[in-house]
Amino acid sequence: MESSSTTAGGGRREATRQKLYEAAVTLIAEQGFSATTVDEIAERAGVAKGTVYYNFASKSVLFEELLRHGVGLLTASLREAAERTERDGGTKVDALDAMIRAGLAFINRYPAFTQLYVAELWRTNRAWQSTLMVVRQEAVAVIEGVLREGVANGELSDEIDVPLTAAALVGMVLVAALDWQAFQPERSLDDVHAALSRLLQGRVSGNR
Amino acid sequence: MESSSTTAGGGRREATRQKLYEAAVTLIAEQGFSATTVDEIAERAGVAKGTVYYNFASKSVLFEELLRHGVGLLTASLREAAERTERDGGTKVDALDAMIRAGLAFINRYPAFTQLYVAELWRTNRAWQSTLMVVRQEAVAVIEGVLREGVANGELSDEIDVPLTAAALVGMVLVAALDWQAFQPERSLDDVHAALSRLLQGRVSGNR
DNA sequence: GTTTTTGCACTGACCAGTCAGTTCAAAAAT
DNA sequence: ATTTTTGAACTGACTGGTCAGTGCAAAAAC
Numbered sequence: 507m508e509s510s511s512t513t514a515g516g517g518r519r520e521a522t523r524q525k526l527y528e529a530a531v532t533l534i535a536e537q538g539f540s541a542t543t544v545d546e547i548a549e550r551a552g553v554a555k556g557t558v559y560y561n562f563a564s565k566s567v568l569f570e571e572l573l574r575h576g577v578g579l580l581t582a583s584l585r586e587a588a589e590r591t592e593r594d595g596g597t598k599v600d601a602l603d604a605m606i607r608a609g610l611a612f613i614n615r616y617p618a619f620t621q622l623y624v625a626e627l628w629r630t631n632r633a634w635q636s637t638l639m640v641v642r643q644e645a646v647a648v649i650e651g652v653l654r655e656g657v658a659n660g661e662l663s664d665e666i667d668v669p670l671t672a673a674a675l676v677g678m679v680l681v682a683a684l685d686w687q688a689f690q691p692e693r694s695l696d697d698v699h700a701a702l703s704r705l706l707q708g709r710v711s712g713n714r
Numbered sequence: 715m716e717s718s719s720t721t722a723g724g725g726r727r728e729a730t731r732q733k734l735y736e737a738a739v740t741l742i743a744e745q746g747f748s749a750t751t752v753d754e755i756a757e758r759a760g761v762a763k764g765t766v767y768y769n770f771a772s773k774s775v776l777f778e779e780l781l782r783h784g785v786g787l788l789t790a791s792l793r794e795a796a797e798r799t800e801r802d803g804g805t806k807v808d809a810l811d812a813m814i815r816a817g818l819a820f821i822n823r824y825p826a827f828t829q830l831y832v833a834e835l836w837r838t839n840r841a842w843q844s845t846l847m848v849v850r851q852e853a854v855a856v857i858e859g860v861l862r863e864g865v866a867n868g869e870l871s872d873e874i875d876v877p878l879t880a881a882a883l884v885g886m887v888l889v890a891a892l893d894w895q896a897f898q899p900e901r902s903l904d905d906v907h908a909a910l911s912r913l914l915q916g917r918v919s920g921n922r
Numbered sequence: 923g924t925t926t927t928t929g930c931a932c933t934g935a936c937c938a939g940t941c942a943g944t945t946c947a948a949a950a951a952t
Numbered sequence: 953a954t955t956t957t958t959g960a961a962c963t964g965a966c967t968g969g970t971c972a973g974t975g976c977a978a979a980a981a982c
Contacts, residue, residue: 518960518961518962519960519961522962535837535838536837536838536840537837537840538746538748538833538837539746539749540745540746540747540748540749541747541748543936543937543938544938544939545936545937545938553962554962554963554964555938555939555963555964556940556941556961556962556963557961557962557963559938559939559940560960560961560962560963561961564938564939565938565939621836621837624832624833624836625832625833625834625836625837626833628829628832628833628892628895628896629743629744629745629746629829629833630743630744632744632745663912665912666912667905667908667909669893669897669898670893670894670901670906670909670910671912671913673889673890673893673894674887674889674890674909674910674913675886675913676889677885677886677887677889677890678882678883678886678889679885680885681881681882681884681886681888681889682881682882684836685877685878686881687836689877690877697875698878700875701874701875701882702878702882704873704874704879705879707916708915708916726925726926726927726981726982727925727926730927751970751971751972752971752972752973753971753972761927761928762927762928762929763929763930763973764927764928764929764930764974764975764976765926765928767972767973767974768926768927772972772973773973923982924981924982925980925982926979926980926981926982927978927979927980927981928977928978928979928980929976929977929978929979930975930976930977931974931975931976932973932974932975933973933974934971934973935970935971935972936969936970936972937968937969937971938968938969938970939966939967939968939969940965940966940967941963941964941965941966942963942964942965942966943962943963943964944961944962944963945960945961945962945963946959946960946961946962947958947959947960948957948959949956949958949959950955950956950957950958951954951955951956952953952954952955
């Protein structure tokens with residue numbers, strides 16, 4: 507009789523949930539939440555429909571937990587990039603650059619999750635709206651923090667609008683990365699990173 | 715989105731289609747395509763369900779025509795901004811700046827359309843995928859054109875990656891604008907524009 | 923008199939969620 | 953060491969409801 511309590515060792519339950527996450531993320535990225543049926547998710551995961559409901563209270567709960575899981579990974583990766591730069595004695599601009607790279611690497615590894623996240627982020631009137639807000643704020647806060655520190659130590663102009671600039675940076679990375687995936691997947695990460703770095707550092711339109 | 719033009723006198727037919735576009739765009743932006751029913755669209759437009767099918771072959775055809783219509787407006791507005799700057803003897807960077815403003819103004823006027831567009835753009839496996847590609851390319855081409863001209867006349871660095879930079883600019887505007895709408899709607903367009911301008915002109919992290 | 927809209931009943935496919943029953947490995951009893 | 957019990961995990965047929973799309977006669981608009 508297995509108690510399957512903690513996250514330790516593994517346990518069958520957790521493995522099944524993982525399979526369901528993986529199946530759901532690609533299907534929902536391709537088709538959207540409403541167009542994806544629970545039967546499809548179960549089939550792709552190689553599991554009976556009942557198992558989905560044994561593991562998750564409903565289709566939308568499965569989706570919400572999937573969102574939390576994915577954004578958790580992203581936030582950790584951004585934070586890690588910022589801290590690593592800090593330890594290595596880099597500037598705040600270096601930290602932003604490292605975070606751009608971490609963002610690109612994440613999107614490259616989990617393209618389906620990113621698609622799904624973007625598609626749902628600005629929808630109103632949906633059950634998981636609040637989950638999404640919380641989780642968004644966690645990720646954006648990491649970037650805002652670095653920007654604020656940069657302003658504080660004089661490295662960045664104190665005229666910048668922190669929340670808007672953070673949003674713009676996220677958008678830059680997000681859209682460039684999705685376009686890379688969708689329309690020129692043969693390009694390397696370094697390539698894409700270099701292009702965005704140039705934009706961040708004002709080497710596109712040079713200043714007057 | 716439009717009052718009632720298209721080939722002179724227009725007529726009743728066109729007015730009905732217009733009402734259906736307006737009803738569909740907000741509903742689909744809020745709920746997504748699959749979660750929005752034809753009955754809802756008809757009701758919001760104040761029209762009988764039969765009328766929807768008298769005017770459009772199917773739900774997805776209605777949606778595709780809506781996409782074409784909306785992106786047409788955006789492209790025209792971007793092109794107009796670029797040409798106006800040209801006439802006034804502005805630089806290419808001025809043209810990019812004017813296009814950023816035009817993009818913000820568009821998103822401000824048609825937030826629902828923008829939400830819906832973003833949500834569908836990177837989906838694969840959908841009927842209207844090809845429509846979306848064509849229409850995306852039209853809009854991005856306007857920006858790429860200006861970038862290329864800027865590189866040609868030496869105003870912009872010839873190291874920039876035109877398609878990637880164009881995508882990044884689109885993303886910057888898109889995400890910043892949607893965030894503005896969703897999380898700080900009290901800000902003025904000028905305010906948001908100034909923040910993005912600063913980023914474009916490298917006045918955030920200054921160059922070395 | 924032609925075009926467009928209405929209202930409404932109808933169909934057939936599809937789908938979220940349920941539930942009675944099965945499986946199986948570990949625990950308890952012998 | 954063998955048999956029996958237990959219960960968490962899983963199964964898949966089934967239900968009740970929803971929805972895209974149809975058909976059509978009558979009314980309204982032009």
